[in-house]
Amino acid sequence: MDSLTKSAVRNLFRHPWQFVLSALGIAVGVALVVSIDIAGHSSSKAFSLSMDAVAGKATHHIIGTSEGIPDSVYRNLRVNGGFRNTAPVIETYASIPGANRRIFKLIGVDFFAERPFRDYLSDAGSSVDGELKLLLTRPKSVAASEQSLKELGVSPGDSIVVLINGAEQTLHISASLSVSESNRAALENLLITDIASAQELAGKPGRIDLIDVKAGDDRELQKLKEFLPADYEIQKSGARSETADQMLEAFNINLQSLSLLALIVGLFLIYNTMTFSVVRRKTVIGTLRAIGVTSGGIYRMVLAEALVIGAAGTVAGLIAAYFVSKVLITFISQSINDLYYVVSVREIHVTPLIILKGAGLGLIATLLSSLKPAHEASRVHPRAAMMRSGQESDLLAKIPKFGITGLLLMLAGGIILLIPSRNIWLSYFGILPVITGFAMLTPLVITGLEKIFSPALRSMFGITGKIASRSMIRNISRTYIAVAALALAVAATVGVGTMISSFRDTVIEWLGSRLNADIFVSAPNLISRRNDVVLPDELADKIRGVNGVTGINFYRELEIYQDGKKIHLISSGVSKRGFDGFEFKDGNPEEIWKEFTGGDIIVSEPFAYRYDLDAGSMLKLKTDKGMKDFRVAGVYYDYASDQGLVAIYHNEFRKHWDAKGLSGISAYASDEGSIERIKNDIQNLDTGGQKILVRGYKFLRDTSIEVFDRTFLVAKALQALAVIVAFVGIFSSLMSLQLERKKELGILRANGLLPSQLFGIVSLQTLLMGITAGILALPLGNLLAAILVYIINKRSFGWTMQFSAVPSIMTEALILAIVAAVLAGIYPGIRMSKTSPANALREE
Amino acid sequence: MIGLYGVSKSFTEGSSTHTVIRDLDLTIREGEIVILFGKSGSGKSTLLNLISGIDLPDAGRVLIRERDITTLTENERTLIRRDNIGFIFQSFNLIPTLTVKENLQLPLELKGMKDSSERIVSILNEVGLPDRASTYPDKLSGGEQQRIAIARALVHDPGIILADEPTGNLDYDTGLVIVDLLDRVVKQKGKTMIMVTHSKDVIGLADRILSLREGKITELKTDSAIG
Amino acid sequence: MKQYLLILTILLVTLFTGCSDEKDSLNNKGISLSKAMGDAGGENFSKAEEVRRFTFPEDHGPHPDFRTEWWYFTGNLKTSDGKEFGYQFTIFRTSLTKEKPERISDWNSNQIYMSHFAVTDISGEKFFFDERFSRDGNRLAGASAKPFRVWLEDWEITETGGETLFDLPQIRIRAVSENAGIDLMLKAAKNYVLQGDSGLSRKGGGTGNASYYYSYTDLATEGKVTVRGESHSVSGKSWMDREWSTSALSNDQAGWDWFALQLEGGTELMYYQMRKTDGSPDVYSKGIVVFGDGTSKLISRSDAELEVTDSWKSSSGISYPSGWMLRIPSLDAALKITPSVKDQMLDVSVKYWEGAVRVEGLLRGADIKGRGYVELTGY
Secondary structure (H helix, E strand, O other), rough: OOHHHHHHHHHHHHHHHHHHHHHHHHHHHHHHHHHHOOOOOOOHHHHHHHHHHOOOOOEEEEEOOOOEEEHHHHHHHHHHHHOOOEEEEEEEEEEEOOOOOEEEEEEEEOOOHHOOHHHHHHHHOOOOOOHHHHHHOOOOEEEEHHHHHHHHHOOOOOOOEEEEEEEEEEEEEEEEEEOOOOHHHHHHOOOEEHHHHHHHHHHOOOOOOOEEOOOOOOHHHHHHOOOOOOOOOEEOOHHHHHHHHHHHHHHHHHHHHHHHHHHHHHHHHHOOOOOOHHHOOOOHHHHHHHHHHHHHHHHHHHHHHHHHHHHHHHHHHHHHHHHHHHHHHHHHOOOOOOHOOOOOOOOOOOHHHHHHHHHHHHHHHHHHHHHHHHHHHOOOOOOHHHHOOOOOOHHHHHHHHHHHHHHHHHHHHHHHHOOOOOOOHHHHHHHHHHHHHHHHHHHHHHHHHHHHHHHHHHHHHHHHHHHHHHHHHHHOOOOOOOOHHHHHHHHHHHHHHHHHHHHHHHHHHHHHHHOOOOEEOOOOOOOOOOOOEHHHHHHHHHHHHOEEEEEEEEEEEEEEEEEEEEEEEEEOOHHHHHHHHOOOOOOHHHHHHHHHHOOHHHEEEEHHHHOOOOOOOEEEEEOOEEEEEEEEEEEEOOOOOOOEEEEEEEHHHHOOOOOOOOOOOEEOOHHHHHHHHHHHHHHOOOOOOOOOEEHHHHHHHOOOOOOHHHHHHHEEEEEEEEHHHHHHHHHHHHHHHHHHOOHHHHHHHHOOOOOOHHHHHHHHHHHHHHHHHHHHHHHHHHHHHHHHHHHHHHHHHHOOOOOOHHHHHHHHHHHHHHHHHHHHHHHHHHHHHOOOOHHHOOOO | OOEEEEEEEEEEEEEEEEEEEEEEEEEEEOOOOOEEEEEOOOHHHHHHHHHHHHOOOOEEEEEEEOOEEEHOOOOHHHHHHHHHHEEEEOOOOOOOOOHHHHHHHHHHHOOOOOOHHHHHHHHHHHHHOOOOOOOOHHHHHHHHHHHHHHHHHHOOOEEEEEEEEOOOOHHHHHHHHHHHHHHHHHHHHOOOOEEOOOOOOHHHEEEEEEEEOOOOOEEEOOOOOOO | OOOHHHHHHHHHHOOOOHHHHHHHHHHHHHHHHHHOOOOOOOOOOOOOOOOOOOOOOOOHHHOOOOOOEEEEEEEEEEEEOOEEEEEEEEEEEEEEOOOOOOOOOOOOOOEEEEEEEEEEEEEOOEEEEEEEEEEHHHHHHEEEEOOOOEOOOOEEEEEEOOOEEEOOOEEEEEEEEEEEEEEEEEEEEEOOEEEEOEEEOOOOOOOOEEEEEEEEEEEEEEEEEEEEEEEEEEEEEEEEEEEEOOOOOOOEEEEEEEEEEOOOOOOOEEEEEEEOOOOOOOOEEEEEEOOOOOOOEEHHHHHHHHEEEEEEEEOOOOOOEOOOOEEHHOOOOOEEEEEEOOOOOOOOOOOOEEEEEEEEEEEEOOEEEEEEEEEEOOO
């Protein structure tokens, strides 16, 4: 290491506070981004592993109609077609009742067809005999990995009670599959049963979900296709994982971007630290320049210094990310289970790419934020060596110009944000100039506020007040960065908080109009919003017949795989009354109702956004009778699915799809007093063994909101972390600022200022800065929230939301800024007041 | 070897322009020790800055070893400074984060001289602080700091030393020690030095004494012995 | 005659179609596994304990009360230009339970089917084999007497609708594997023979260690053999064994050498020698000779003398006999038996050697030639 670098690095350790705090800013940012990346990756990995576990070495899957694949189709393939590399699969989920809600994937296979597909089955059970007999001949027998059995505390011969499609089932553990490195991942959360048991457990006798295929070439596939009914699809085996990943994309990006906000705050902290560090060392830099260090040398020195901070922060952040992700993963997998698909994430998956991305992000952020301080340092004139101390730069004179640049930047950001693009990253890229521009407005605000505060402070605190407020202006080039960093950090919490709150209000309002029935009947389900369990068709009539029921709505949800995408189709047997709960983007609801009942479809807003549809557009859907075009009658507001929904009138649905059964039924009661009785009557109806849930409006609304809140737990957690970064930001900025003023304060002390007065000045000043930052954070926070609501969310999901500013969040933000500022002032205040003036005056 | 021809320099502060150097001609021969007196604000430091290439004149030429540095880029001037000029500051300006030894290493490194230990040991001996190599500057007294600063100015063997009130921050006795040191390590080694000072104690060193007033040079003493 | 084989194989299936390493290790544990089978898995299956009356076509169909059963075909075939082929095609059935539980799913199964299929390209000195498993659920495999059909997915034995001869419908056998296939029409040229004591074939000591066993020793065969995509029209003679039982082997039996020989002039000879664990022939070894007129005569252990004249080592290092001299003094027979191709080992769940052989020698003092199949297990 050359002496210059040594000097730069030592400089950091001479000011460990600033070093640690600004590294912490980066660390928190990196930790958040990376841990979300890890959590997202781990859940998608867990999903694809569970898919792989089922897919095995299958290259393709045969997908049947909405009703699955009849046994006879498979028989025909094997007995008449001689297609050996095929295997039937039934998939369902079994959840273990209890606190931890562990979910297993239950697959039903024909063990005799497994050899080409699933390795782990042959690895398994080499120490046991007679288990195949049990699996085949004893209904509801399952095999699971010895690991899973251990975790469940059971062994072969025992039974466990699980919930499958809402019905309690007693499974007999017949085999323990030994775990090896190669099959460990595949066997995790997997229960394997015979296909006969699976059909019985899943309530699908005579039906297979998928046929796995191992095909050597396209010719083979073509031959296979000829043996299948015309509307069957042969899908590549990775397709389902891909679909799942696509589903999660927007969800993940949004989480990521929230964490980027934290990183931006971290970026400001580094900027702050480096700027201080440069200002403080003007003499040293001048000397170096005088004795022959080139300006490039200085530039590199400052960058090197920043990089050390960035590297330290990045490393710390990466380590922290590992632990944070363990916490996040619980939240995220919960949300995924609520919203997308069943997955049980039991393991953290970190890839080199994630680490690399995180490290790159941390270092690049550091570099970016230190470019300007480095540039400034390189421009320090050698003359500075002859000056007594670093003097306040001439920012004061430039404040108006500075402010105008800020405004222009914000404008540029606004223009970027308004570019009609669906690229979420472009949108986020637009936020950056808005934030930077806003930060540049800070000096203007500070000087303005000072003019307001100064007389009041003067009269309240006398000279102490005057010094406190004046020195804010005198050190404007330093104070403004501290205030801006603080304001930004607080604004991030306001932004996220307000966005969530706006979203929540919108959803609650929507729930209020959509859930306009009194009683809701459904089958219990693992995924809160998706209903793959079906109620018998007759139940609708039975409910209609219950005394006191004045009308019903019912629906059937179906997932269609088409062109590698999954489409949620709702067959809606909605009454006019129920239909009135739908709100449309435009068009006359009465007209839409007519068209809808006449065979047109309606699509939810996110769906319309994703598929670029509008009223009048045509949409091709894969029906059980082949592809068919449907006309879109209208686009309705819906917040139930970010993937979007397509609704079709029930009568029309029946014409094109074979799927039987209903996913949910809702009923109107004649009067409020009879609701409880009707619920009871419905509960007592004969449902043919299917367990049903009968719930009231309030319950359903509350559970929906609960799901919403769970989904945003991660965002809330991020918000909390943003608060921490904010605090770190305030603390670090204010502290370095105060420590920087050691000499100035020493002079005051030498001139007779009491330690308590000095403490007063420091506290008062940080308080002023806290208030200023808080005031600044409010408009910026709401601006960020508006961007998140109107641009980011809209572009990510296609949702229109009502923006609502939240006074309580703003109050909290103000308090946060002030409390943090005051807290941050305490340490330097005490330290300054305790330091003897002689020490303070001493040359560094 | 140092030549200033028709050099003018003024500073603008707000709306008023203040001329510190006015159409100044000055040549300094190799090995000459020149002492520059002048009131505060008379432009002494500016003159040093013009010679070192830190500042550029508004008009005129500045020749260092026959090269007109006013025509050079900032970077080229820095390189000339690095190789030819040693600085001694009033407030010492040692790099606080480097030890004494490292402070001395810095100019050598900048000049690209790798093997420097011997040179540092010998210069520390010369300035009389052989045992302070691993001390940080803030643990040194003012006089010691200035001796290290002088060592730093000399360590890479520049031909020219520019000293800006080297004793200005020191007490009288310590000042004398420094003057004595400068005599030994600068004058007796035949280096060129231009020193700005208020102190009369250094006059003994001088070959020439100049006074700067209102931008013009007046010679107070000419050493006729040196032809 | 493949009970031992079947038991082992079924056990392996029980082990989730194990990978090859495990197969070996399990092979070594074969004896103990067969011990485990001795009690018929605690299921109350019927046992072959006394002489029964055979009725046809019913007995061509399955007997699910018994634990195991098979339909076994071998034959030596020839093209018009003299190319020779051998084939073996067997479908095994095994019951997991005596009673089939009532269940909703059609996949419900208590019967497992296994099939072995091998073709020997004698002229080309090539041997191809394959093995399959299936359950009877979803009708992926099964057996029925009326109409006669035994199938395992697309491998099947079906009646053709032709005239039933000697109580046996005319049969079509179809099987295709990666490199070989057969599509053969078989019709009985001779009546069946009941093996052992009127069809009760005792395999070891103790009650029930026996099987019900009948054979059609002369089935006129015509059809196609496909080898590596090349189809050959062939004709020749096949042999069909039908056997069902619940337990057969006793603990001290290691395996057997089994011979089914079809000699010129319409004489067929079957002889099997049970080998004890110590290598000596068991007293339960026996056979039958079927004459041209359909009459037959049992051969007991004391009637026959089997001498091994050659051996062959498989790639896995197991040494098999590979040439015999079979002497039956009462028939004035001395038959030299030579494998048509040395390597006819089926490397399936349980390795065994089964292949086409040539026969030359003396019968009743006259020179005679013939073809046949030999099965060697337990090596």
